Amino acid sequence: MANELLAEAGLAPTALQAVAFGQGPGGFTGLRVACGVAQGMAMGLGIPVLPVVSHQAVAAQAGGGPDDAIVVALDARMNEVYLAVYRQGTGPTGEPAWDTLQAPLLIAAAEVAPWTAHHLPAWSRAAGRPLQALLAGDAWDAYAAEMTIPAGWRRAAEARRPEAASVARLASQAWQRGETVPPELAAPLYVRDKVAFTTAERLRGEGGNPKAQSTLAPVCPQPLTDADLDEVVALEANVQAFPWTRGNFTDALAAGYGAWTLRREGRVAGFCILMFAPDVAHLLVIAVARDLHRQGLGSVLLDWCEQQARERGLEGVLLEVRPSNVSAVEFYKARGYLQIGLRRGYYPAEKGGREDALVMQKRLDAAAAAAPAGASA
Structure with a gap:
C-alpha cells in the first residue's frame, strides 16, 4: 500500500525524509502495528519518525x-x-x-x-x-x-476520528520545528495500562474490566514539609531506578527550593521541586505514584510549576529527562516543551554506566502571569 501511494505521488521511497504515524492513545494492537510499521520503514530508509497524538489530529x-x-x-x-x-x-x-x-x-x-x-x-x-x-x-x-x-x-461534529491528512499536516509542522524522533525511540501513547483483571484479581471479586478512577476530586498542591518526607521518599523510590535520597530532599528544603505535594485520599499522590534561577525555573524532580499514573496528576503538578514561574516573572521552565524514558519525553512534548540541549553522561545507569539527559524548556506566555495560584488544580 505504501509503495502504491508513493507511485501515485510520483515519488520513490528514497525521496522520503521522515515517517509520520498516529501514536494514539487507542487500541493496543492498532497502536503497536502503526508504530511498528513506521519504525520499520524509517529504519530501512535511515530516516526519523514523527509521532502525532491522535487527539491533536x-x-x-x-x-x-x-x-x-x-x-x-x-x-x-x-x-x-x-x-x-x-x-x-x-x-x-x-x-x-x-x-x-x-x-x-x-x-x-x-x-x-x-x-x-x-x-x-x-x-x-x-x-x-x-x-x-x-x-x-x-x-x-x-x-x-x-x-x-x-x-x-x-x-465540531465532523471532527470524529483522526484523519491521515491531519496527521500529515501536524507532522509537517513538527518537522519544520525539528521535532523528529529516532525510530528506535518511537513508542505508542498508552493511557490505559490494562484491559482485563488478573486471575488473582478476579478471585477477589473484581469482575468485569478495570475502570478509570474518578478524576473529579479536586487536588491542589500544598507545600512539602519535613512531615511529608517519609511518604515522598518512598514514592520516589518506587517510581525511579536511581531515586533521590532523603538527604537530597532535606537539602532541597533547606536551600529554600519550591517544593509541593499533591494528596489524594489522605496520602501523597505526587510531588515536585523547583529551583528558581534569575531567568527560568528549573524543575529538579517531579513524580506521581505509580498506581495513579494516567489520571492527569502529572499535568496538575506541571501546570503548578509553570504558574509559579509566571508569578515570579520568569521566562520559562527548564528540565532534564532521560531519552530512555520515552513516555516522559512525550508527556513534556505534548505540554509544549522543546529540546534545547543535551547533557552527556548526566544520569547514572545500569552496571555503572551513564546516560545522557535531554534538556527541555517551555517558554511561558507573559500574558498569563496574572492567573491566580492554584488555577490549574
Whole structure:
C-alpha cells in the first residue's frame, strides 16, 4: 500500500525524509502495528519518525480558534473515554501553534462534561481570555446519554476520528520545528495500562474490566514539609531506578527550593521541586505514584510549576529527562516543551554506566502571569 501511494505521488521511497504515524492513545494492537510499521520503514530508509497524538489530529480538524478549548473525546470502550484538550493559536511567524491544556487521559464517560466544566475557568485564566468549549471526537455520540452537553458548548461534529491528512499536516509542522524522533525511540501513547483483571484479581471479586478512577476530586498542591518526607521518599523510590535520597530532599528544603505535594485520599499522590534561577525555573524532580499514573496528576503538578514561574516573572521552565524514558519525553512534548540541549553522561545507569539527559524548556506566555495560584488544580 505504501509503495502504491508513493507511485501515485510520483515519488520513490528514497525521496522520503521522515515517517509520520498516529501514536494514539487507542487500541493496543492498532497502536503497536502503526508504530511498528513506521519504525520499520524509517529504519530501512535511515530516516526519523514523527509521532502525532491522535487527539491533536482531531483537534486540528475541528476548526477552532484562540478562544476555543477544543475538548477531544475518543471512545475507549467500556463506557470510558480518552480525553484531551487543546487550544490553537498562532506562532511568532504566523504558523499554527498548539497549547496542550490537558494531555490525553482515561476518564469515565459520565465524568467528561463535569470535569471539563470544572477546569474551563482555570484554562481561561491561564489563556488570559474567556475560552469556550468546542467539542470534537466520536465519544460525544457513542456516550450521548452519559455525556450530556451543557448549554452554550459547541460541537465540531465532523471532527470524529483522526484523519491521515491531519496527521500529515501536524507532522509537517513538527518537522519544520525539528521535532523528529529516532525510530528506535518511537513508542505508542498508552493511557490505559490494562484491559482485563488478573486471575488473582478476579478471585477477589473484581469482575468485569478495570475502570478509570474518578478524576473529579479536586487536588491542589500544598507545600512539602519535613512531615511529608517519609511518604515522598518512598514514592520516589518506587517510581525511579536511581531515586533521590532523603538527604537530597532535606537539602532541597533547606536551600529554600519550591517544593509541593499533591494528596489524594489522605496520602501523597505526587510531588515536585523547583529551583528558581534569575531567568527560568528549573524543575529538579517531579513524580506521581505509580498506581495513579494516567489520571492527569502529572499535568496538575506541571501546570503548578509553570504558574509559579509566571508569578515570579520568569521566562520559562527548564528540565532534564532521560531519552530512555520515552513516555516522559512525550508527556513534556505534548505540554509544549522543546529540546534545547543535551547533557552527556548526566544520569547514572545500569552496571555503572551513564546516560545522557535531554534538556527541555517551555517558554511561558507573559500574558498569563496574572492567573491566580492554584488555577490549574
